[in-house]
Amino acid sequence: MTAEELMTQDFGTLAELIAAQGRERPGHLALVDGERTLDYAGLNQLMDQIAAALQRDGVAPREAVAICATTSLEYAAVFMGALRAGAAAAPLAPSSSPESLVMMLKDCGSRLFFVDKAVAQALAGVAGDISARLIALDGSDVGQPFEDWLAEAGAQPASVMVEPNDPFNIIYSSGTTGAPKGIVQPHAMRWGQVRRGIYSVDSVTMISTPLYSNTTLVSFLPTLGNGGTAVLMPKFDAEAFLKLSQKHRATHAMLVPVQYRRIMERPDFDTYDLGSYVLKFSTSAPFAPEVKADVLKRWPGGLIEFYGMTEGGGSCMLVAHEHPDKLHTVGKPMNGHDIRLIDEDGKEVPQGHVGEVVGRSGAMMVGYHNQPGKTRDAEWYSPEGLRFIRTGDVGRFDEDGFLTLMDRKKDMIISGGFNIYPSDLELELGKHPDVLESAVVGVPSDKWGETPVAYVTLRPGRAISAEELKAWMNARVGKTQRLADLVFMDTLPRSHIGKVLKKDLRDDYKGPALGG
Template sequence: MSVEEILTRDFATLPEVIHEQAKERPDQDVLVDARRTLSYAGLDALMDRIAAALQRDGVANKDVAAVCATTSVEYGATFLGILRAGAAVAPLAPSSTPESLVMMLNDSGAKVFFLDKGVADALAGVADQIKARRVALDGSDAGLAFESWLAPEGAKPAPVSVEPNQAFNIIYSSGTTGTPKGIVQPHAMRWGQIRRGVYPAGSVTMVSTPLYSNTTLVSFLPTVSNGGTAVLMPKFDAEQFLKLSEKHRATHAMLVPVQYRRIMERPDFDSYDLSSYVMKFSTSAPFSPEVKADVLKRWPGGLIEYYGMTEGGGSCGLVAHEHPDKLHTVGRPLPGHDIRLIDENGKEVPQGEIGEVVGRSGAMMVGYHNQPGKTAEAEWYSPDGLRFIRTGDVGRFDEDGFLTLMDRKKDMIISGGFNIYPSDLEAELATHPAVLESAVVGVPSEKWGETPVAFVVLRQGKSATADEIMAYVNGKVGKTQRLADLMLVDTLPRSHIGKILKRDLRDGYKGKALA
């Protein structure tokens, strides 16, 4: 069966498609990093050796193997080889605390743990708590060397039968603060993403976010399944990204908003030949209309912003190059996606009113691994019994059906009984000529319960005092919205995919005592 025929099926698996790609385009590069390049034939053979070694080590269909390492060709091949064995992949963030990594490893039930020296060094104090067999992807002493661990060349794994609702991967929602939740995404969910056809054969995709992130996987997986080439960056650097894009004639990229901003800020941006680009994507964090407009103006190819969750549910897409008047939105629901807004009592709100975003589609998590209570909290059922996933985001649909996000529900500030949306204040801060970026959080107040405080990063070469900026904003907003304090900071704390960590700002606030 040809690749084209497989991709028309209602369900197939990623390893099946790659096997057929290896027959149709054996010599085409599929995985590229700074050290080595792997062809489709080479990837298919390596996946077989990985899967056979996993089965040799007792990893059966529906078991789990974990990966925690820097992005590399070996990482990409291992992720795919685990799938060929019928096991689910638990990709873990190296930035997690050692205690969180141990918790995630044990929670996932991983039988084999692929890592590198950097992760092994971080885990030195808790290594005795790791039950899984350790394999070092970088050939270090972090575990059994990858090349030694592999099954012999030519080895073939025992065939496995994979069901649509079987776990494809378990992505943990947090590894730095709080208790991580394992989001179980099924094969059917990933198959739907692969079949979108956004990354056609011959695509060259820049992969500059970590492979343990769902943001990356929704770009990486369709690229390698559909006959493209993935150029892997171990760590994002704006200059290196531009150089690699030019060198490899990149056609596609998935970037988070902060990466776009850093790229567009480079004074030499216009000197790079980016004419090969067909489409660029963004997701995971708020994307300022100003940066979107700059990308559309100066970077060849289209721009699409996706809004959704790792848990799945409903997603929206903003085809920015077709709707330059809607850059303040995250677009309209994708085909087959049902997005609704509900109030605090779980009732749908009328069009034009603000509510929590809930969504439903063919791409939905099975649930949180070993946490049925948390799974139930994340679900909302419509009056006719349809299952939706709650996002925790607050938004509003306009008259054209475009969704404007306000804030995370948990980030909304209730001050003296009034709802204050941090995004409104951040939008006003963005109009000050000295402000590069900002984040507004609610902090405790004896008088109001909560009150807004802003954290501001200044533009390079610009100067302004905190009092000047605060007076500027407070003169433009309503009395109940006024900032109680403003702190100038060098940077804002961010997650590995660029989300501002507002919890860190709230917890670390050491400003004035607020009455």
């Protein structure tokens, strides 16, 4: 069956699509990693070798294959090879603590662990707790070298039957605090993403976020499934991104908001030829309206923002180039996605009211791996008995059906019985010419229960005192919204996909007593 015929099927697998691309476009570039490249014939053969080696080592269908390393050709090939063997890829974040990595490795049950030297060295202190056999993707001496582990060229893995609800991958969430949760995403969910029609054989996609992030996979996987070219960046750098985009005539990119900000702030941005761009995407963190507007003004091609969760459920899409008056929103629910807002009692709220966002679609996680209790906590059932996924985000639909996010439910500040949305205060702070970005959190207060504190980074070369900025801010907001403190930082702490780590800010606050 051809790739085009496969794409008309209600269900198929990415491994089948890669095989079809290898037959039909063997010399077309699939992966670019610096000066190294892999065409579809080479990728297809390497996937066969990896799958055969996994099966040789006893990896059964639906078992997990753990990978923890910097993005590379080998990393991408192992992910795909695991799928061909019928296994589920379990990409783990190297930024996690060694203890969390051990927990994730034990939870997924992988018998093999694909790493590079940096990861193996970070795990040296907990090596005794790791039973999985280490395979060194970079050929280093920290495990069996990848090339030695591979099955011989021409090896053919046993054929595997894959069902729509079989696990495609396990993405671990919250690996930096508490027990990590393994989000099991099925093949049916990924098949739907591949068939969206966004990418084609002519697509050249910049992959500048890590392969262990769902943000990356929703762009990387459809690019390969549709026969395009993925340009891998082991580490993001704004200048390198622009140079690679120009060199490879990039057509697509998935970037998180902080990356857009860093790119647009470069004084030489307008000197690069980015005219090949067709579409750019963003997700994973709040995207400032003024940065969206700047991207629309100066970067060729359209801009689309996705709002959703790794767990799946309902997603929204803002086609920013078609709705420049809605840049403060995350758009409307996508086709086939049912998004509703509920109150604290689980009742749907009327249109225009604020509530927690819950969503339902064909793209939903099976559940959290080995954690049925947490799975139940993440679910909401409608009066009709339909299963939704709770986001933990608070939002409101406007009269045109566009969703405006207020905040994470857990980040909302309740001060003296009043709800304070940090995003409102951050938006107001952003209007000051000296402010680059800010994060507002609630800290304990004897008098009010909680009270807002702002962490602020200033634009280069700007000088204003914290007291002056706080006074300016408090003169512009309501009495209950006034800041109790304002702290300057060089940079805000962020996760690997650019989310501000507000819990860290709350936990680390060492300001004055806030009893008054």
